[in-house]
Amino acid sequence: MFPFTAVLGQDELKNCLMLCAVDPEISGVLALGDRGTAKTTTIRALGHLLSAHGVEMPVAELPLGAAEDRVVGSLDVDRALRGEMVFSPGILAQAHGGILYIDEVNLLDDFLVDLLLDVSASGVNRVERDGLSHVHPARFVLVGSGNPEEGELRPQLQDRFGLATEVRTIRDLRLRREIVQRRLEHDADPARFAALHQDREARLAERILRARERLRHVEVPERVLDRVVDVCVESGAVGHRADLVLARTARALAAMAGRDAATETDVAQAAAPALQHRTPARPGESATVQAARVKLTAARVLGLRAA
Template identity: 60%
Template sequence: MIDNEPPVFPFSAVAGQVELKRALLLCAVDPRIGGVLALGDRGTAKSTTVRALGQLLALTDPDRAVVTLPLGASEDRVIGSIDLEAALTTGERRFAPGLLAAAHRGFLYVDEVNLLDDYLVDVLLDVAASGVNVVEREGISHRHPCEFVLVGSGNPEEGELRPQLTDRFGLATTVSTERDPAVRREIIRRRLDFADDRAGFYRRWSGAEVELAASVAEARRRLDSVDLPDAVVESIIELCVAAGAIGHRGEVVLSYVARAGAALRGADQVEQRDVVDHALLALRHRVHREAFDSAETVDRRLLDLVRSVIAPAPVPA
């Protein structure tokens, strides 16, 4: 939290939405995972959780910001702009950085990503693939490094997401309304307490925030030393083949996320359990869906495959 800036809702205080929070933390440990797509019901704290991540990460690395790309943002605001008059009259190249420059080394968050203008979708795909943002105006160009973790949220009832963009997200989670009355009571209680006293609420959760931020920073520091055995890689490949995962990104992402999961739990080596724990996140948006498949049906089918390929490892309910 920046001094004198009102705190946002603490990440560690978000009740429920375990899978979304887990996916974001994994990407914070290893940005190569490629981001998070969170689709689901309105009013389920998707935006609150993503913005809270930025506050959390700032505790150990202030440069890792979460930048929001609003719908309707102009091209110049997103990619940046060049002062043509200064370039033509004085030869000076003045570049005004956009949201992509601000997101470098951090997270770029797009709410209602399924409603994003097609042109901006193309821009995001190009920059995410190359790691460089190029701005060109009247024969004058400027380029800068631009590597970010893309996070998108939205309600699938309001529009479909282009397949090319869906595939770019490393992980996907379905965010549903909590059904447990106890969890719902806790959500309301915490939300009201935060509204009554933002600073006081943050102070009460500051210990948990500091501890969680430190665990992410430590996992990130030791990530490259975590071993990924050949046997685990073989299981990942077998699972992706059995699931009919489209392309090879599934194997790559599941390898990254299994290692990040092992690093978060303090292990020196990836185990089969790390594959089991994260298979749904990495594969649910990469498998073929039948015409009337629901998100729950796809998950059940994938869980059955996990049981058959990596049995008898425990599978989350």
């Protein structure tokens, strides 16, 4: 498994994933952009990092074209032949307590989109088929990736992702060369490459673990909550989920920083990933420009200098 800390050039995606690891109630990450930019590698690497350090966060992948039985679960055929009515878990059960990862999420079949909307809203999966009735919890961090040029994502599903980030091909020549070098070194000797990054992996895992513990004690002061609402209103964010996600993300940032209260700076840092996919795009506006506009709006509302 390629180490999470060895992934270069995708800091925004990595930060969003780590924040969801600190507070799974942020609800997930939408990463849209160029193909071949290590989106899948990064997501799998985080799950491996956490699991290797005591946080059970499995990564269950939902492939395009998956049959409904495989997703929701079904009757165990072998045991049914012996007269037993036993539920055979599907992908949603495997994802419980972890990450449900969907590559090319914008190409997902409509019936699976409807299913995900229902399960993500309720936190449970209900199966009624073949004479079998079964209900099980299905709470997970929803992570989707894809290339927006290949299809649009339904707005209802897009809103279910707590955070969003654009992933683009790296243009910096030195960084791009280092990305290739690291991949070659990993493929040549995965064990040696993992050992080289073992200490960094352990330090990051410890930081995330401490933040998860601290999170329950982190406050969002009233003045900061007021600024959260101000930023959402001034940005034109659609729906009230925006306010909640922005507040949760600011709190997770404070926990990662080892603080007991979120600040206006945390709100400013959280604004773009929490709101950019919830604000109407202007004609001809790219995702990059849209995110920059949200950052500027947040900085203005908060009285801070734009990053």
